[in-house]
Amino acid sequence: MKYPWWKGAVIYQVYPRSFYDSNNDGVGDLKGIVEKLDYFQWLGVDAIWLSPIFKSPMVDFGYDISDYRNIDPIFGTMEDFDLLLEESHKRGIRVILDQVYNHTSDQHPWFLESKSSKINPKADWYIWKDGEPGKFPNNWQSFFGGPAWQWYEERKQYYLHLFTKEQPDLNWRNPQVKKAVFDTIDFWLKKGVDGFRFDVVNMFCKDIKFRDNPTEESGEQQAIFNTDRPETLLVVEEIQELVEKYPGRVTIGEVASPQGLYSYLEYTKPGRLNLAFNFEFMNIPAFEATLFRKIVEDTERIFKNLSWPCYVLGNHDCKRVRSRYSGGESIDESMEKCKLLATMLLTLRGTSMIYYGEEIGMEEMIIPYEEIQDPEGKNLWPEKIGRDGCRTPMQWNNSQYGGFSSIKPWLPVNQNRTEINVEKQKNDPNSLLNFYRSLIKLRKGSNALKLGKLSVLKSSKNVFAYLRSWKEEQIIVALNFSSENISADLKLTGKAKVIHSNRRRINEICRLQNLELCSYEALILKLYE
Numbered sequence: 001m002k003y004p005w006w007k008g009a010v011i012y013q014v015y016p017r018s019f020y021d022s023n024n025d026g027v028g029d030l031k032g033i034v035e036k037l038d039y040f041q042w043l044g045v046d047a048i049w050l051s052p053i054f055k056s057p058m059v060d061f062g063y064d065i066s067d068y069r070n071i072d073p074i075f076g077t078m079e080d081f082d083l084l085l086e087e088s089h090k091r092g093i094r095v096i097l098d099q100v101y102n103h104t105s106d107q108h109p110w111f112l113e114s115k116s117s118k119i120n121p122k123a124d125w126y127i128w129k130d131g132e133p134g135k136f137p138n139n140w141q142s143f144f145g146g147p148a149w150q151w152y153e154e155r156k157q158y159y160l161h162l163f164t165k166e167q168p169d170l171n172w173r174n175p176q177v178k179k180a181v182f183d184t185i186d187f188w189l190k191k192g193v194d195g196f197r198f199d200v201v202n203m204f205c206k207d208i209k210f211r212d213n214p215t216e217e218s219g220e221q222q223a224i225f226n227t228d229r230p231e232t233l234l235v236v237e238e239i240q241e242l243v244e245k246y247p248g249r250v251t252i253g254e255v256a257s258p259q260g261l262y263s264y265l266e267y268t269k270p271g272r273l274n275l276a277f278n279f280e281f282m283n284i285p286a287f288e289a290t291l292f293r294k295i296v297e298d299t300e301r302i303f304k305n306l307s308w309p310c311y312v313l314g315n316h317d318c319k320r321v322r323s324r325y326s327g328g329e330s331i332d333e334s335m336e337k338c339k340l341l342a343t344m345l346l347t348l349r350g351t352s353m354i355y356y357g358e359e360i361g362m363e364e365m366i367i368p369y370e371e372i373q374d375p376e377g378k379n380l381w382p383e384k385i386g387r388d389g390c391r392t393p394m395q396w397n398n399s400q401y402g403g404f405s406s407i408k409p410w411l412p413v414n415q416n417r418t419e420i421n422v423e424k425q426k427n428d429p430n431s432l433l434n435f436y437r438s439l440i441k442l443r444k445g446s447n448a449l450k451l452g453k454l455s456v457l458k459s460s461k462n463v464f465a466y467l468r469s470w471k472e473e474q475i476i477v478a479l480n481f482s483s484e485n486i487s488a489d490l491k492l493t494g495k496a497k498v499i500h501s502n503r504r505r506i507n508e509i510c511r512l513q514n515l516e517l518c519s520y521e522a523l524i525l526k527l528y529e
């Protein structure tokens with residue numbers, strides 16, 4: 001039986017502005033990514049997904065698109081993109097593009113036309129509503145703060161923007177909008193891209209009656225009338241139908257939903273998207289085995305064989321994973337925690353996503369207010385400090401700008417570049433980077449890890465352990481989340497061979513009964529056939 005390539009694959013997220021600046025203007029670009037393709041090949045990833053590279057006024061750093069079929073000059077040209085695609089494919093690396101179709105930029109020609117009058121051909125391409133200044137059509141809030149409605153004097157109407165006011169929401173109930181978007185998707189499929197990530201895909205259709213969202217006692221709104229509307233699932237099925245005309249492509253949804261796992265499942269049932277990011281790990285407040293175990297158990301229970309999971313530790317919208325669980329401990333200790341999480345990410349049943357820099361343990365950076373770039377931080381500071389801290393330039397080496405650029409980059413480079421950088425870690429066999437690389441290699445060579453069944457094993461409070469199995473191949477993963485050495489009762493007997501660990505030598509033979517685990521040990525064992 002043949003399995004689609006993305007099952008069990010490892011996909012690396014590139015945030016192009018911050019990856020590598022080939023022309024020294026302080027912002028990363030496509031040629032920069034081309035220059036680093038050998039790095040992905042060395043690391044062993046199957047594919048890269050790129051945050052938006054299309055023409056954009058950059059109010060939300062590319063998530064406000066003004067031309068879906070052209071590359072923004074800050075990133076390069078279409079020729080650069082063609083080169084990136086060709087060179088990636090030569091190396092066996094697939095390329096996935098970010099598609100943002102909930103909204104466009106307010107500079108998109110569609111919006112310029114739409115706002116020009118109430119009777120132009122695109123008048124109904126966005127969500128316009130009558131009202132009067134100060135009297136909003138309903139209570140919906142923008143995710144970046146304030147009302148989601150912007151008054152536009154010329155039309156004497158409001159338009160809807162679930163994000164910044166420079167990101168007006170498209171009207172997905174208009175068949176012409178659908179057609180225009182589908183044509184664009186087809187354009188990129190014809191170009192030969194290997195798949196798409198669909199931005200806030202569960203927000204496309206809004207409540208037909210535009211009902212007010214319920215408000216919790218805390219004042220927070222439950223965005224139930226502008227997210228997860230059932231009609232969106234029909235749109236998603238049509239998108240999938242289109243993409244499936246081209247074999248071997250993958251669709252990944254950013255399903256930003258309060259329903260979490262239930263919604264990820266809904267969007268990835270047969271005939272819908274192939275994958276939806278499972279964001280649940282990103283919300284875990286403490287480094288505790290029970291919390292991580294619960295998410296995996298719930299995912300397995302809810303997904304069953306209906307859909308394929310897709311795990312994520314971090315992305316461009318959330319605090320860096322290394323900083324999430326570090327409480328002033330030594331670098332060594334926090335790196336061990338990262339190794340444990342990397343082991344988990346790359347041995348679970350599901351596609352694994354790596355966010356750039358995670359593989360070297362890049363940390364969240366606190367950006368001073370005056371240097372904040374992100375609209376979320378600008379609008380909501382100090383309640384929300386924005387997302388710049390996880391978007392700082394990739395740390396390639398220990399030079400002044402981390403080998404990212406020769407001039408001052410658009411966001412500061414973390415001072416810890418002297419310790420945390422690719423060059424240094426490549427040369428250190430015990431580094432997090434080499435650990436990621438060997439895990440990816442192990443996963444690639446194992447059907448049990450890529451495709452096998454997962455059964456959570458009973459164990460003590462601080463241990464999360466599971467069995468992965470595929471035909472005769474049986475692999476045990478045991479993760480000790482505590483700083484103490486412990487002996488874990490996995491209710492197993494016999495012996496097994498160490499095939500990966502941050503704490504001990506490969507090929508060592510272990511006794512399974514009362515399995516000894518060092519502090520923060522992430523142990524992978526192979527059972528004898």
Ligand code: GLC
Pocket residue numbers: 060063064100163199200254256316317
């Ligand atoms: C998604 C993106 C985020 C962006 C938002 C609006 O959540 O990941 O970066 O700001 O959509 O497009």
